[in-house]
Amino acid sequence: MRPALALALALALGVPAQAAAPEDLTAALRQARTLAARGEAEVRVYFPPRAVPTRTAARLPAVPFRPALLARNFTVTRRDDAPPVAGREVIRYDLTPKAGEAAHWTLWIDRAWNVPLAYEERFPNGALARRAALTQVQPQPLRVQAGVPPIPAGLRGAVLAALPGLRFPPGFVPVALQARAGGGVTVSLSDGVNVLALVIAPRNVRPALGVASRRVGGRFVWLVGNLPGEALRAALSGLRAADEAPLGTFLPAPDSKR
Amino acid sequence: MTDDDLDFLFAQARVQTPADAGAAERFLARHRATLAPPPRRAPLWPPLLAAAAAVLAGVLVWRPAAPALPASAAYDVYQGTLGEGW
Incomplete structure:
Protein backbone atom coordinates (compact mmCIF):
# COMPACT_ATOMS: atom_id res chain seq x y z
CA MET A 1 0.00 0.00 0.00
CA VAL A 144 12.71 46.62 -19.85
CA GLN A 145 13.35 45.73 -23.47
CA ALA A 146 15.76 42.83 -23.56
CA GLY A 147 16.16 39.65 -25.57
CA VAL A 148 18.33 38.39 -28.37
CA PRO A 149 18.07 38.92 -32.13
CA PRO A 150 16.69 35.94 -34.08
CA ILE A 151 19.10 33.54 -35.77
CA PRO A 152 19.57 34.62 -39.43
CA ALA A 153 18.15 32.00 -41.79
CA GLY A 154 20.87 30.03 -43.58
CA LEU A 155 23.64 31.07 -41.20
CA ARG A 156 24.55 27.49 -40.30
CA GLY A 157 24.99 26.50 -43.95
CA ALA A 158 27.08 29.59 -44.65
CA VAL A 159 29.36 28.89 -41.68
CA LEU A 160 29.86 25.31 -42.85
CA ALA A 161 30.59 26.58 -46.38
CA ALA A 162 33.16 29.02 -44.95
CA LEU A 163 34.70 26.36 -42.71
CA PRO A 164 34.25 22.95 -44.36
CA GLY A 165 35.01 20.13 -41.93
CA LEU A 166 33.99 22.16 -38.86
CA ARG A 167 32.23 20.06 -36.21
CA PHE A 168 29.97 22.11 -33.95
CA PRO A 169 30.31 20.96 -30.32
CA PRO A 170 27.16 19.02 -29.27
CA GLY A 171 24.14 21.32 -28.99
CA PHE A 172 25.84 24.47 -30.32
CA VAL A 173 24.58 26.30 -33.41
CA PRO A 174 25.76 29.57 -34.98
CA VAL A 175 23.49 32.44 -33.94
CA ALA A 176 25.24 35.66 -34.94
CA LEU A 177 28.07 37.04 -37.03
CA GLN A 178 30.31 40.08 -36.67
CA ALA A 179 33.16 41.51 -38.74
CA ARG A 180 36.44 41.97 -36.89
CA ALA A 181 38.25 45.30 -36.88
CA GLY A 182 41.61 43.78 -37.85
CA GLY A 183 40.15 41.56 -40.58
CA GLY A 184 38.25 38.30 -40.29
CA VAL A 185 34.94 37.49 -38.66
CA THR A 186 33.56 36.31 -35.32
CA VAL A 187 30.74 33.76 -35.28
CA SER A 188 28.81 33.40 -32.02
CA LEU A 189 27.67 29.87 -31.21
CA SER A 190 24.98 29.14 -28.62
CA ASP A 191 23.43 26.08 -27.03
CA GLY A 192 20.65 28.15 -25.52
CA VAL A 193 22.63 29.52 -22.58
CA ASN A 194 26.38 28.96 -23.12
CA VAL A 195 28.20 30.80 -25.88
CA LEU A 196 31.35 30.07 -27.88
CA ALA A 197 33.25 32.52 -30.05
CA LEU A 198 34.46 31.10 -33.36
CA VAL A 199 36.94 33.43 -35.07
CA ILE A 200 38.51 33.46 -38.52
CA ALA A 201 41.53 35.76 -38.20
CA PRO A 202 44.71 36.66 -40.08
CA ARG A 203 46.75 36.00 -36.92
CA ASN A 204 47.05 33.13 -34.51
CA VAL A 205 46.31 33.30 -30.78
CA ARG A 206 48.19 31.59 -27.99
CA PRO A 207 46.50 28.50 -26.53
CA ALA A 208 45.11 28.89 -23.02
CA LEU A 209 42.27 27.67 -20.82
CA GLY A 210 39.20 27.71 -23.05
CA VAL A 211 41.16 28.82 -26.14
CA ALA A 212 41.99 26.55 -29.10
CA SER A 213 43.24 27.58 -32.54
CA ARG A 214 44.35 26.05 -35.81
CA ARG A 215 46.07 27.28 -38.96
CA VAL A 216 43.98 26.48 -42.05
CA GLY A 217 45.53 27.60 -45.33
CA GLY A 218 46.58 31.20 -44.80
CA ARG A 219 44.01 31.83 -42.04
CA PHE A 220 43.74 31.02 -38.37
CA VAL A 221 40.56 29.68 -36.76
CA TRP A 222 40.04 30.19 -33.02
CA LEU A 223 37.39 28.63 -30.81
CA VAL A 224 36.95 30.24 -27.40
CA GLY A 225 34.60 29.28 -24.60
CA ASN A 226 33.83 27.26 -21.51
CA LEU A 227 34.47 23.77 -22.89
CA PRO A 228 37.30 21.34 -22.11
CA GLY A 229 40.36 21.81 -24.36
CA GLU A 230 39.85 18.48 -26.14
CA ALA A 231 36.27 19.40 -27.03
CA LEU A 232 37.42 22.74 -28.49
CA ARG A 233 40.25 21.12 -30.46
CA ALA A 234 37.99 18.31 -31.68
CA ALA A 235 35.62 20.89 -33.17
CA LEU A 236 38.48 22.32 -35.28
CA SER A 237 40.34 19.06 -36.01
CA GLY A 238 38.50 18.27 -39.24
CA LEU A 239 38.79 21.74 -40.83
CA ARG A 240 39.80 21.59 -44.49
CA ALA A 241 39.59 25.27 -45.46
CA ALA A 242 38.81 28.71 -44.07
CA ASP A 243 37.30 31.35 -46.33
CA GLU A 244 35.07 34.17 -45.11
CA ALA A 245 33.53 34.81 -48.54
CA PRO A 246 30.33 32.73 -47.97
CA LEU A 247 29.65 34.78 -44.81
CA GLY A 248 29.77 38.13 -46.59
CA THR A 249 26.00 38.36 -47.11
CA PHE A 250 25.42 38.04 -43.36
CA LEU A 251 27.70 40.94 -42.48
CA PRO A 252 26.34 44.49 -42.37
CA ALA A 253 27.54 46.68 -45.22
CA PRO A 254 30.78 48.45 -44.21
CA ASP A 255 29.28 51.90 -44.71
CA SER A 256 26.11 51.21 -42.73
CA LYS A 257 25.61 53.61 -39.85
CA ARG A 258 23.97 51.18 -37.50
CA MET B 1 132.21 5.82 -85.89
CA THR B 2 131.59 2.35 -87.31
CA ASP B 3 128.48 1.14 -89.11
CA ASP B 4 127.64 -0.88 -86.02
CA ASP B 5 127.68 2.24 -83.90
CA LEU B 6 125.39 4.02 -86.34
CA ASP B 7 122.99 1.04 -86.47
CA PHE B 8 122.82 1.09 -82.68
CA LEU B 9 122.09 4.82 -82.63
CA PHE B 10 119.36 4.51 -85.28
CA ALA B 11 117.80 1.57 -83.44
CA GLN B 12 117.78 3.61 -80.21
CA ALA B 13 116.20 6.60 -81.95
CA ARG B 14 113.39 4.41 -83.34
CA VAL B 15 112.38 3.12 -79.91
CA GLN B 16 110.17 5.56 -78.01
CA THR B 17 111.17 6.01 -74.37
CA PRO B 18 109.25 7.60 -71.47
CA ALA B 19 111.65 10.56 -71.79
CA ASP B 20 110.41 11.14 -75.36
CA ALA B 21 106.77 10.98 -74.27
CA GLY B 22 107.48 13.45 -71.48
CA ALA B 23 109.21 15.85 -73.84
CA ALA B 24 106.33 15.61 -76.31
CA GLU B 25 103.83 16.28 -73.56
CA ARG B 26 105.74 19.34 -72.36
CA PHE B 27 105.91 20.70 -75.92
CA LEU B 28 102.23 20.06 -76.64
CA ALA B 29 101.14 21.63 -73.37
CA ARG B 30 103.08 24.80 -74.18
CA HIS B 31 101.75 24.73 -77.74
CA ARG B 32 98.12 24.37 -76.62
CA ALA B 33 98.56 27.12 -74.08
CA THR B 34 99.70 29.53 -76.76
CA LEU B 35 96.92 28.46 -79.15
CA ALA B 36 94.00 28.56 -76.64
CA PRO B 37 92.38 31.95 -75.89
CA PRO B 38 93.01 33.25 -72.37
CA PRO B 39 90.59 31.56 -69.93
CA ARG B 40 87.51 33.72 -69.12
CA ARG B 41 86.46 33.96 -65.49
CA ALA B 42 82.96 32.45 -65.16
CA PRO B 43 80.56 35.35 -64.40
CA LEU B 44 79.50 35.50 -60.75
CA TRP B 45 76.12 37.22 -61.04
CA PRO B 46 73.75 34.49 -62.39
CA PRO B 47 74.20 32.21 -59.34
CA LEU B 48 73.98 35.20 -57.02
CA LEU B 49 70.78 36.37 -58.74
CA ALA B 50 69.31 32.87 -58.56
CA ALA B 51 70.13 32.63 -54.86
CA ALA B 52 68.54 36.03 -54.17
CA ALA B 53 65.41 35.02 -56.13
CA ALA B 54 65.19 31.77 -54.18
CA VAL B 55 65.43 33.61 -50.86
CA LEU B 56 62.81 36.15 -51.94
CA ALA B 57 60.44 33.44 -53.16
CA GLY B 58 60.94 31.55 -49.90
CA VAL B 59 60.16 34.61 -47.85
CA LEU B 60 57.05 35.31 -49.93
CA VAL B 61 55.72 31.74 -49.77
CA TRP B 62 56.68 30.99 -46.16
CA ARG B 63 55.94 34.53 -45.08
CA PRO B 64 57.07 34.60 -41.48
CA ALA B 65 53.73 34.52 -39.60
CA ALA B 66 53.03 37.46 -37.33
CA PRO B 67 53.59 36.34 -33.74
CA ALA B 68 50.55 34.78 -32.09
CA LEU B 69 48.32 37.20 -30.19
CA PRO B 70 48.12 36.78 -26.41
CA ALA B 71 45.23 34.70 -25.04
CA SER B 72 43.63 37.92 -23.79
CA ALA B 73 42.74 38.70 -27.43
CA ALA B 74 40.65 35.51 -27.50
CA TYR B 75 39.07 36.30 -24.12
CA ASP B 76 38.14 39.78 -25.37
CA VAL B 77 36.23 38.23 -28.28
CA TYR B 78 34.51 35.78 -25.92
CA GLN B 79 33.63 38.62 -23.56
CA GLY B 80 31.91 40.35 -26.48
CA THR B 81 29.62 37.35 -27.02
CA LEU B 82 28.72 36.87 -23.34
CA GLY B 83 26.13 39.63 -23.13
CA GLU B 84 26.20 43.03 -21.51
CA GLY B 85 27.43 43.65 -17.99
CA TRP B 86 29.80 40.75 -17.29
Missing part, protein backbone atom coordinates in the same frame (compact mmCIF):
# COMPACT_ATOMS: atom_id res chain seq x y z
CA ARG A 2 2.73 2.43 1.05
CA PRO A 3 4.86 2.11 -2.13
CA ALA A 4 1.72 2.58 -4.20
CA LEU A 5 0.91 5.73 -2.26
CA ALA A 6 4.44 7.03 -2.72
CA LEU A 7 4.19 6.35 -6.43
CA ALA A 8 0.84 8.12 -6.61
CA LEU A 9 2.32 11.09 -4.75
CA ALA A 10 5.33 11.15 -7.05
CA LEU A 11 3.05 11.09 -10.06
CA ALA A 12 0.76 13.73 -8.62
CA LEU A 13 3.48 16.14 -7.47
CA GLY A 14 6.94 15.30 -8.69
CA VAL A 15 6.64 14.05 -12.22
CA PRO A 16 4.24 16.70 -13.55
CA ALA A 17 6.37 19.38 -11.89
CA GLN A 18 9.51 17.99 -13.58
CA ALA A 19 7.79 17.50 -16.90
CA ALA A 20 6.65 21.13 -16.82
CA ALA A 21 10.03 22.46 -15.64
CA PRO A 22 11.35 23.40 -19.10
CA GLU A 23 8.06 25.17 -19.94
CA ASP A 24 8.09 27.04 -16.61
CA LEU A 25 11.67 28.14 -17.16
CA THR A 26 10.89 29.17 -20.75
CA ALA A 27 7.99 31.27 -19.47
CA ALA A 28 10.28 32.97 -16.94
CA LEU A 29 12.95 33.69 -19.57
CA ARG A 30 10.32 35.18 -21.89
CA GLN A 31 9.02 37.29 -19.01
CA ALA A 32 12.59 38.53 -18.42
CA ARG A 33 12.54 40.15 -21.87
CA THR A 34 10.10 42.78 -20.65
CA LEU A 35 10.50 42.77 -16.87
CA ALA A 36 13.63 42.88 -14.68
CA ALA A 37 14.45 43.08 -11.00
CA ARG A 38 16.78 45.92 -9.99
CA GLY A 39 18.77 46.60 -6.84
CA GLU A 40 22.32 45.60 -6.09
CA ALA A 41 24.00 42.61 -7.66
CA GLU A 42 27.25 40.84 -6.93
CA VAL A 43 28.99 39.64 -10.09
CA ARG A 44 31.81 37.10 -9.99
CA VAL A 45 33.62 36.02 -13.17
CA TYR A 46 36.39 33.39 -13.12
CA PHE A 47 36.14 32.58 -16.80
CA PRO A 48 37.15 34.45 -18.90
CA PRO A 49 39.94 35.08 -16.35
CA ARG A 50 40.45 38.66 -15.19
CA ALA A 51 42.51 40.53 -12.62
CA VAL A 52 39.58 41.38 -10.32
CA PRO A 53 36.90 38.70 -10.53
CA THR A 54 34.31 40.31 -8.23
CA ARG A 55 32.38 43.54 -8.62
CA THR A 56 28.96 44.97 -7.84
CA ALA A 57 26.37 46.27 -10.26
CA ALA A 58 22.86 47.75 -10.19
CA ARG A 59 21.40 44.90 -12.20
CA LEU A 60 22.08 41.35 -13.30
CA PRO A 61 24.40 41.11 -16.32
CA ALA A 62 22.63 39.91 -19.47
CA VAL A 63 22.76 36.26 -20.53
CA PRO A 64 21.68 35.68 -24.15
CA PHE A 65 19.17 32.95 -23.27
CA ARG A 66 17.54 31.22 -26.22
CA PRO A 67 14.69 29.24 -24.65
CA ALA A 68 14.00 26.97 -27.65
CA LEU A 69 17.63 25.87 -27.92
CA LEU A 70 17.88 25.59 -24.14
CA ALA A 71 14.86 23.26 -23.96
CA ARG A 72 16.36 21.11 -26.71
CA ASN A 73 19.86 20.83 -25.21
CA PHE A 74 19.38 20.79 -21.43
CA THR A 75 17.64 18.67 -18.86
CA VAL A 76 15.83 21.17 -16.64
CA THR A 77 15.27 20.22 -12.99
CA ARG A 78 13.01 22.36 -10.81
CA ARG A 79 13.63 22.75 -7.06
CA ASP A 80 10.90 24.39 -5.04
CA ASP A 81 12.77 24.27 -1.72
CA ALA A 82 15.57 26.72 -2.60
CA PRO A 83 16.50 29.26 0.09
CA PRO A 84 15.40 32.85 -0.69
CA VAL A 85 17.55 35.21 -2.78
CA ALA A 86 17.81 38.80 -1.51
CA GLY A 87 14.91 38.01 0.82
CA ARG A 88 12.57 36.90 -1.97
CA GLU A 89 11.03 33.49 -2.54
CA VAL A 90 12.55 31.72 -5.53
CA ILE A 91 12.31 28.60 -7.64
CA ARG A 92 15.64 27.08 -8.55
CA TYR A 93 16.25 25.50 -11.95
CA ASP A 94 19.27 23.27 -12.61
CA LEU A 95 20.36 22.93 -16.24
CA THR A 96 22.36 19.84 -17.20
CA PRO A 97 23.50 19.39 -20.83
CA LYS A 98 21.91 16.33 -22.45
CA ALA A 99 25.04 15.69 -24.56
CA GLY A 100 28.59 16.94 -24.66
CA GLU A 101 30.57 18.76 -22.02
CA ALA A 102 28.92 22.17 -21.96
CA ALA A 103 28.85 24.17 -18.74
CA HIS A 104 26.06 23.56 -16.21
CA TRP A 105 23.77 26.38 -15.11
CA THR A 106 21.59 27.17 -12.14
CA LEU A 107 18.94 29.91 -12.24
CA TRP A 108 16.97 31.37 -9.34
CA ILE A 109 13.62 32.72 -10.52
CA ASP A 110 11.44 35.03 -8.40
CA ARG A 111 8.19 33.22 -7.54
CA ALA A 112 6.01 36.32 -7.78
CA TRP A 113 7.60 38.26 -10.65
CA ASN A 114 8.79 35.19 -12.61
CA VAL A 115 12.12 36.82 -13.55
CA PRO A 116 15.70 35.78 -12.64
CA LEU A 117 17.23 37.03 -9.40
CA ALA A 118 20.47 35.06 -9.77
CA TYR A 119 22.27 32.66 -12.06
CA GLU A 120 25.55 30.84 -12.17
CA GLU A 121 27.61 28.88 -14.66
CA ARG A 122 29.81 25.98 -13.59
CA PHE A 123 32.60 24.15 -15.41
CA PRO A 124 31.87 20.50 -16.20
CA ASN A 125 34.04 19.66 -13.14
CA GLY A 126 31.77 21.73 -10.88
CA ALA A 127 34.06 24.75 -10.39
CA LEU A 128 32.37 28.15 -10.62
CA ALA A 129 32.86 29.98 -13.93
CA ARG A 130 30.44 32.92 -13.49
CA ARG A 131 27.86 33.96 -10.98
CA ALA A 132 25.57 36.96 -10.71
CA ALA A 133 23.12 37.38 -7.86
CA LEU A 134 21.01 40.27 -6.60
CA THR A 135 21.82 40.95 -2.96
CA GLN A 136 19.22 43.74 -2.60
CA VAL A 137 16.03 44.08 -4.63
CA GLN A 138 13.95 47.21 -5.21
CA PRO A 139 10.29 46.74 -4.21
CA GLN A 140 9.03 46.79 -7.80
CA PRO A 141 10.48 45.26 -10.98
CA LEU A 142 11.17 47.52 -13.95
CA ARG A 143 9.80 47.37 -17.49
